[in-house]
Amino acid sequence: xxxxxxxxxxxxxxxxxxxxxxxxxxxxxxxxxxxxxxxxxxxxxxxxxxxxxxxxxxxxxxxxxxxxxxxxxxxxxxxxxxxxxxxxxxxxxxxxxxxxxxxxxxxxxxxxxxxxxxxxxxxxxxxxxxxxxxxxxxxxxxxxxxxxxxxxxxxxxxxxxxxxxxxxxxxxxxxxxxxxxxxxxxxxxxxxxxxxxxxxxxxxxxxxxxxxxxxxxxxxxxxxxxxxxxxxxxxxxxxxxxxxxxxxxxxxxxxxxxxxxxxxxxxxxxxxxxxxxxxxxxxxxxxxxxxxxxxxxxxxxxxxxxxxxxxxxxxxxxxxxxxxxxxxxxxxxxxxxxxxxxxxxxxxxxxxxxxxxxxxxxxxxxxxxxxxxxxxxxxxxxxxxxxxxxxxxxxxxxxxxxxxxxxxxxxxxxxxxxxxxxxxxxxxxxxxxxxxxxxxxxxxxxxxxxxxxxxxxxxxxxxxxxxxxxxxxxxxxxxxxxxxxxxxxxxxxxxxxxxxxxxxxxxxxxxxxxxxxxxxxxxxxxxxxxxxxxxxxxxxx
Amino acid sequence: xxxxxxxxxxxxxxxxxxxxxxxxxxxxxxxxxxxxxxxxxxxxxxxxxxxxxxxxxxxxxxxxxxxxxxxxxxxxxxxxxxxxxxxxxxxxxxxxxxxxxxxxxxxxxxxxxxxxxxxxxxxxxxxxxxxxxxxxxxxxxxxxxxxxxxxxxxxxxxx
Numbered sequence: 101x102x103x104x105x106x107x108x109x110x111x112x113x114x115x116x117x118x119x120x121x122x123x124x125x126x127x128x129x130x131x132x133x134x135x136x137x138x139x140x141x142x143x144x145x146x147x148x149x150x151x152x153x154x155x156x157x158x159x160x161x162x163x164x165x166x167x168x169x170x171x172x173x174x175x176x177x178x179x180x181x182x183x184x185x186x187x188x189x190x191x192x193x194x195x196x197x198x199x200x201x202x203x204x205x206x207x208x209x210x211x212x213x214x215x216x217x218x219x220x221x222x223x224x225x226x227x228x229x230x231x232x233x234x235x236x237x238x239x240x241x242x243x244x245x246x247x248x249x250x251x252x253x254x255x256x257x258x259x260x261x262x263x264x265x266x267x268x269x270x271x272x273x274x275x276x277x278x279x280x281x282x283x284x285x286x287x288x289x290x291x292x293x294x295x296x297x298x299x300x301x302x303x304x305x306x307x308x309x310x311x312x313x314x315x316x317x318x319x320x321x322x323x324x325x326x327x328x329x330x331x332x333x334x335x336x337x338x339x340x341x342x343x344x345x346x347x348x349x350x351x352x353x354x355x356x357x358x359x360x361x362x363x364x365x366x367x368x369x370x371x372x373x374x375x376x377x378x379x380x381x382x383x384x385x386x387x388x389x390x391x392x393x394x395x396x397x398x399x400x401x402x403x404x405x406x407x408x409x410x411x412x413x414x415x416x417x418x419x420x421x422x423x424x425x426x427x428x429x430x431x432x433x434x435x436x437x438x439x440x441x442x443x444x445x446x447x448x449x450x451x452x453x454x455x456x457x458x459x460x461x462x463x464x465x466x467x468x469x470x471x472x473x474x475x476x477x478x479x480x481x482x483x484x485x486x487x488x489x490x491x492x493x494x495x496x497x498x499x500x501x502x503x504x505x506x507x508x509x510x511x512x513x514x515x516x517x518x519x520x521x522x523x524x525x526x527x528x529x530x531x532x533x534x535x536x537x538x539x540x541x542x543x544x545x546x547x548x549x550x551x552x553x554x555x556x557x558x559x560x561x562x563x564x565x566x567x568x569x570x571x572x573x574x575x576x577x578x579x580x581x582x583x584x585x586x587x588x589x590x591x592x593x594x595x596x597x598x599x600x601x602x603x604x605x606x607x608x609x610x611x612x613x614x615x616x617x618x619x620x621x622x623x624x625x626x627x628x629x630x631x632x633x634x635x636x637x638x639x640x641x
Numbered sequence: 642x643x644x645x646x647x648x649x650x651x652x653x654x655x656x657x658x659x660x661x662x663x664x665x666x667x668x669x670x671x672x673x674x675x676x677x678x679x680x681x682x683x684x685x686x687x688x689x690x691x692x693x694x695x696x697x698x699x700x701x702x703x704x705x706x707x708x709x710x711x712x713x714x715x716x717x718x719x720x721x722x723x724x725x726x727x728x729x730x731x732x733x734x735x736x737x738x739x740x741x742x743x744x745x746x747x748x749x750x751x752x753x754x755x756x757x758x759x760x761x762x763x764x765x766x767x768x769x770x771x772x773x774x775x776x777x778x779x780x781x782x783x784x785x786x787x788x789x790x791x792x793x794x795x796x797x798x799x800x
Contacts, residue, residue: 346642369756392651456752525749528780531787630683640742
């Protein structure tokens with residue numbers, strides 16, 4: 101194993117560890133939502149566990165797995181050693197230290213502020229400092245990825261960037277455009293205020309900075325899954341990528357449109373004029389477009405694979421896909437669940453309809469089919485593919501690995517659909533006990549929360565299967581020569597002149613920055629010029 | 642760029658769908674006034690109940706204009722007042738602020754939904770068409786008693 105592979109495995113290790121802790125938190129929450137009497141059940145434990153689940157799944161599991169995937173792509177797709185390896189390890193340890201600080205604050209009950217940490221709910225300062233260090237560690241990863249691309253380009257003047265690396269660079273750029281928002285919030289608002297250096301905080305300003313970060317965060321989660329869908333799944337399925345240039349167009353659109361959209365999370369906020377919310381709405385609706393293209397290209401690539409394997413007729417190619425490969429099965433289940441998430445997302449983003457769903461349980465129902473499926477399930481499938489190839493050990497407990505994606509699929513439908521419906525019926529998200537003292541409307545939610553609790557149990561079983569497969573593979577998998585890590589070839593060679601235009605990542609980044617300035621400069625400036633009163637805050641948990 | 646015919650059709654269809662979404666949003670916002678609550682007004686959260694705007698939370702009826710104004714103060718973990726009686730068929734303007742952390746005001750099964758944040762005044766208007774009882778919930782996590790922060794809107798026949 102090379103040192104870069106060891107680094108990738110270390111990142112996957114932290115990701116799987118965070119995932120396992122977070123999954124056990126989720127079990128307790130699902131049962132709590134169904135209002136079952138459990139030992140140790142209490143409101144403060146519930147809100148602590150929601151915070152731990154959100155932070156460990158949404159920020160820790162995803163970030164570490166994405167960093168691992170980045171290092172794998174930078175060494176395998178570029179076929180050269182990783183530059184700045186010492187710095188990359190330092191970044192890993194900074195991120196680990198940050199995660200430990202934040203997790204410590206949460207698990208000791210001093211930071212039950214949920215993963216959105218909206219002030220003036222005040223957490224212990226180590227919560228904010230740790231989260232900031234996690235982001236700093238990820239910035240080191242970004243620097244290493246950029247360096248790898250620059251060195252490769254010097255060695256290959258005029259060559260097209262391998263598509264997998266192109267997609268990972270889009271992820272890096274989106275992350276670098278997103279994180280300044282949360283960094284400003286942390287450094288100028290939350291850390292000084294939690295340490296007592298400043299007495300008050302402006303909640304609307306903090307939420308605006310958070311969602312500058314928070315919406316592109318979802319593309320930071322989804323783009324690596326797209327990289328896997330475009331460049332690895334067709335290869336694993338025995339086929340080819342349907343269209344290389346269109347995949348690049350998709351990644352460029354995400355670079356441009358991921359960030360100037362954050363106000364659609366703040367439709368219901370006072371203190372922000374409706375015109376700016378409308379502007380962000382229009383940007384948001386266009387970002388559906390690259391996902392529409394992805395749906396076509398990825399499914400077409402699967403059809404190519406199915407036909408190359410001998411599938412005939414309109415739907416015969418579906419049967420001949422290698423369903424026994426847990427990575428392919430995971431990715432296809434993830435895509436199907438993501439279709440549900442995409443339709444829901446269009447509703448969330450619409451100026452008029454958001455009022456029906458904002459902050460109701462519809463929202464967790466939605467993002468469990470996006471980040472909780474498209475991203476998490478694809479990453480689990482990718483772990484089945486990557487860990488044996490990085491460690492040179494055989495994948496153990498294969499029957500469990502085969503069943504696991506289907507358990508996730510069934511469990512997620514069972515959890516997510518009732519959770520969407522209770523949202524439409526008015527049930528708020530993130531509530532310990534949704535009975536409201538026996539209110540008749542609230543009583544109507546009960547049977548649906550019972551179904552979603554069953555879904556939670558199935559999801560938990562799936563998570564246990566995944567963790568066991570990982571554990572057994574790393575501990576008792578038989579050592580041998582690792583299989584190579586390969587990426588899909590395009591069906592037709594991409595036109596060089598067009599790809600050279602699309603490969604101008606610097607230009608796309610500059611345009612993206614101009615769009616961010618257009619979307620945020622005036623709203624933030626006029627907000628800061630308004631007569632405002634800070635809030636001192638409280639820690640009622 | 643050479644794009645497969647079916648994919649080209651799909652791309653045009655996607656463009657049309659998004660254009661329709663944007664047009665609908667634009668028409669509903671401009672012609673029908675369907676907009677999210679976006680009132681801009683600030684208040685000192687540490688002295689909000691001494692401020693004349695929020696000193697007397699409750700319902701005020703304007704019989705001449707057939708209009709009701711409901712002033713609500715949010716704090717951990719109660720709505721003040723928590724029983725809100727309004728006439729059916731009259732426009733009801735809700736005005737809310739928070740004394741401590743961020744809360745969320747939602748009248749379940751209606752479009753009444755707004756964040757309630759300390760330092761800001763939220764305002765929105767809604768007309769309840771017929772007599773009924775509605776559950777009000779706090780939809781933004783505000784601490785360990787968040788799930789107990791309920792209230793009711795009781796819609797009565799107009800006087």
